[in-house]
Ligand SMILES: [Zn+2]
């Protein structure tokens with residue numbers, strides 16, 4: 451019984467992150483979602499499941515741009531360790547900076563500063579164009 455219950459929690463978490471693959475989540479948002487779905491679970495269990503999913507490379511663990519909190523996003527088939535991400539601090543949307551320029555940035559930083567960029571641990575903060583136009587309307 452115990453095992454079945456655990457499987458369901460991690461499946462639900464993965465589904466949720468997958469369906470919202472353009473966003474990042476922290477553990478309490480996932481907790482709120484599971485509670486709404488009437489799945490009884492505590493935060494410690496959620497953290498355990500998130501770590502397991504990250505270990506299996508199904509999701510990526512990263513640090514939020516606007517605060518020090520740890521967030522998670524869907525990894526999918528993307529090679530997220532090879533590019534940087536921008537995260538909107540208003541809506542939480544994530545943009546994958548995929549493209550050749552990513553390699554140019556990494557080479558530039560290496561040549562200029564002798565700096566090895568670790569894409570997985572970094573994300574750029576800012577405001578996306580949707581949120582900018584929304585705030586311009588108000
Ligand atoms: Zn990515």
Ligand SMILES: [Zn+2]
Nearest residue numbers: 538541578581
């Ligand atoms: Zn936004």
